[in-house]
Amino acid sequence: MRGLEPVPSGEITPLPTYLNRRALVQAALAVGSLGATGAIYRRLNRPGVAELDTPELAVVGAPPASRGTPADASAAFRVDEPMTPASSVSGYNNFYEFTTDKEGVAEAARGFAARPWQVAVGGMVQKPRTFDIDALRKAFPTEERVYRMRCVEAWSMVIPWAGFPLASLLKTVEPMGGARYVAFETLLAPDRMPGQRRRVLDWPYVEGLRIDEAMHPLTLIAVGLFGRELPPQNGAPLRLVVPWKYGFKGIKSIVKITVTAEQPPTTWNAQAPHEYGFFANVNPEVDHPRWSQATEQRIGESGRRRTLPFNGYAEQVAHLYSGMDLRMNF
Numbered sequence: 001m002r003g004l005e006p007v008p009s010g011e012i013t014p015l016p017t018y019l020n021r022r023a024l025v026q027a028a029l030a031v032g033s034l035g036a037t038g039a040i041y042r043r044l045n046r047p048g049v050a051e052l053d054t055p056e057l058a059v060v061g062a063p064p065a066s067r068g069t070p071a072d073a074s075a076a077f078r079v080d081e082p083m084t085p086a087s088s089v090s091g092y093n094n095f096y097e098f099t100t101d102k103e104g105v106a107e108a109a110r111g112f113a114a115r116p117w118q119v120a121v122g123g124m125v126q127k128p129r130t131f132d133i134d135a136l137r138k139a140f141p142t143e144e145r146v147y148r149m150r151c152v153e154a155w156s157m158v159i160p161w162a163g164f165p166l167a168s169l170l171k172t173v174e175p176m177g178g179a180r181y182v183a184f185e186t187l188l189a190p191d192r193m194p195g196q197r198r199r200v201l202d203w204p205y206v207e208g209l210r211i212d213e214a215m216h217p218l219t220l221i222a223v224g225l226f227g228r229e230l231p232p233q234n235g236a237p238l239r240l241v242v243p244w245k246y247g248f249k250g251i252k253s254i255v256k257i258t259v260t261a262e263q264p265p266t267t268w269n270a271q272a273p274h275e276y277g278f279f280a281n282v283n284p285e286v287d288h289p290r291w292s293q294a295t296e297q298r299i300g301e302s303g304r305r306r307t308l309p310f311n312g313y314a315e316q317v318a319h320l321y322s323g324m325d326l327r328m329n330f
């Protein structure tokens with residue numbers, strides 16, 4: 001059995017690098033119009049997107065960040081840091097249902113059918129409902145959020161997700177008064193997910209959030225990346241993104257969402273309770289028992305960055321944990 005492992009400094013496996021930047025700039029200069037400037041800008045901000053062969057999405061931009069209201073979540077909808085190349089975002093993955101080899105996930109997941117797909121939303125709600133993925137996509141328009149993602153293994157990326165707030169989905173099913181948590185479940189299909197034929201983890205992968213975390217405007221159901229549908233390796237057709245928590249909370253290929261009164265079991269916490277907590281908020285001051293969480297390797301960069309409390313989203317989310325001992329509730 002192989003668990004999550006730290007990524008020591010300088011040991012990030014070399015990833016395909018985006019090398020077309022100069023070619024793009026030259027092509028755009030040749031055109032030389034103002035319109036082309038916008039095109040250059042967009043293409044430079046979507047490095048390597050040509051490698052994603054999934055269909056394009058209709059993505060609306062996130063609402064403009066409102067300045068001067070520190071706790072306003074929309075101020076954090078687009079982080080002002082260079083995006084990680086699409087080739088890395090879709091080529092260096094954790095998705096143990098396919099393989100534990102990060103660079104092998106894309107290949108192992110190639111051809112995984114993310115349609116037809118249904119997701120059942122129920123539990124302590126007034127209006128339980130099973131959504132077909134296309135109905136879900138129609139019901140919830142997609143907006144772009146550029147978030148940092150910090151894996152518990154101490155590497156990080158900046159990813160332009162396309163998705164909608166989990167809160168919008170939960171509101172439509174109307175959680176009942178006693179609802180306190182939300183549980184999530186990944187597809188169980190060993191015939192389609194080869195990693196599930198081995199007991200690497202206790203399948204299906206499950207995750208959970210407190211309901212206030214689930215309703216927070218930063219919490220996203222992602223259906224796309226770089227303006228295109230999610231490729232299988234990133235959790236097609238829908239996955240969770242909680243940018244202030246370690247990446248393992250971002251459960252992929254979800255088939256079930258259940259509102260509950262009790263804290264649900266979560267895969268990595270059940271696997272190694274002293275190593276992975278239920279909350280899993282990014283915290284540079286609470287080390288993993290086997291490695292430091294003080295710094296991280298941003299994929300595509302040399303050197304290490306300091307890890308930020310709540311992954312840089314403290315202004316937006318720290319209040320959710322006021323009065324809590326974050327060492328106990330790691």
Ligand SMILES: Nc1nc2c(c(=O)[nH]1)N[C@H]1C(S)=C(S)[C@@H](COP(=O)(O)O)O[C@H]1N2
Nearest residue numbers: 093094095096151186205247248250251252
């Ligand atoms: N079902 C499922 N979801 C999962 C995982 C997994 O193995 N199975 N890995 C998690 C981990 S550890 C991380 S860091 C992120 C990685 O997401 P990405 O590959 O899209 O970057 O997915 C998370 N979601």
Ligand SMILES: [Mo]
Nearest residue numbers: 151152247248
């Ligand atoms: Mo992770």
